[in-house]
Amino acid sequence: MIDFQRLATWMDEAGLPGKGAPIEHRFLSGGTQNEIYEIVRGDERCAIRIPPPEAPPDRDKGVLREWRIIQALDGTDVPHTRAVAVCEDASVLGRPFYLMGFVEGWSPMGRTNWPAPFDADLKARAGLGYQLAEGIALLSKVDWRARGLHDLGRPDGFHERQVDRWTTFLNRIKGRDLPGFDAAAAWLRAHRPLDYVPGIMHGDYQFANVMYRDGAPARLAALVDWEMGTIGDPKLDLGWMLQSWPEDTGAPEAAEASYVDLRGMPSKEQMLGHYAEVSGRQVDDIDYYLVLAKWKLGVVLEQGYQRAGDDEKLLAFGPIVLDLMADAAELAESSGYTS
Missing domain, CATH: 3.90.1200.10 (Aminoglycoside phosphotransferase (APH), C-terminal lobe)
Structure with missing residues (x-):
């Protein structure tokens, strides 16, 4: 489980919005490679992507590699998650992680049917x-x-x-x-x-x-x-x-x-x-x-x-x-x- 108080301290030190406000969080998805939580803090709504403790060591480099890609996509026409901030210091939460903008919408993953109106139209x-x-x-x-x-x-x-x-x-x-x-x-x-x-x-x-x-x-x-x-x-x-x-x-x-x-x-x-x-x-x-x-x-x-x-x-x-x-x-x- 992420130490969200420690995350809040890091966010304050990084000068991110919502300084001093508590973090509301919700688990979104995860497995052996990465976990994703929704984070709401003041007016900031984003998501954290972090390897779980049991993930192999190479995921540390992998998550930083992902960050480079989404950061590079900012300002392009490619639909992507907004790059918010990255932490390469594993001592903060145990693994490197990054924050990305929260995406409003839906994923086809794990669905048995298309959502309306795509189910019938x-x-x-x-x-x-x-x-x-x-x-x-x-x-x-x-x-x-x-x-x-x-x-x-x-x-x-x-x-x-x-x-x-x-x-x-x-x-x-x-x-x-x-x-x-x-x-x-x-x-x-x-x-x-x-x-x-x-x-x-x-x-x-x-x-x-x-x-x-x-x-x-x-x-x-x-x-x-x-x-x-x-x-x-x-x-x-x-x-x-x-x-x-x-x-x-x-x-x-x-x-x-x-x-x-x-x-x-x-x-x-x-x-x-x-x-x-x-x-x-x-x-x-x-x-x-x-x-x-x-x-x-x-x-x-x-x-x-x-x-x-x-x-x-x-x-x-x-x-x-x-x-x-x-x-x-x-x-x-x-x-x-x-x-």
Whole structure:
């Protein structure tokens, strides 16, 4: 539990609004990586993001990395949480932390149904998809060098490293054969994007990691959860977002294609078209990014499956991984894209 009195003292010393007033707080979300609390102090309403005591040591650097990204986004067109203040001194609350503006709105994460009016109005629901695509399109346009993120990642050789990195990772955790893995890996080695323009990557871009404003029309409120943020190829975010997107979002099976109901959403082609229009980037080589996204996600989920034990949620990753690898290999084989 956070020592909120100690936090109040630190906020006073940092010259933040609400000096001397008590902190009202409410737990919002959290897990093994980070915890988030809403904080109200006088007229200031914000949120604290801090690794819990049991989080691995590398989360200290991770949370400061997240801070750099949201701070860099201030003043851009990218919907984001406002950067309020950061504390790198772990002696204050036990771990480094940062304060960000409180976002009014809602998250698709953990919902069984879309909120009104998106539950019944499919035209309004389509706007959620277009806004999702627009978020990373705007992100891809940010001048990351001018925003001080020149040392955030290693954009040079980004694609050359992908296959070796994730193959090595899989070999370290491997507990079974994954049909399709080698075929997709070989295809990725033999192909490269038509162009590569480095930019800010979210790293895990999907409905679960954005927030929307209340009511229609759909309006993106913020991109959130920057744990995987880096400088790399922004179009991998596009592939990640669309890797399980159904071709026909009007079909009944679109309701089961993801953890959210995708019926009424824009088609994959419409999502690609909107991204291309807003970002100014070509998407003719999207098959490369879809193969890479499916293949990489399969490796990531395989780690969870290998350590599942009796955890039913992690055990469910087992067949999903096999489907992802099969899909990656099939798409690679059928793709007309050549680098």
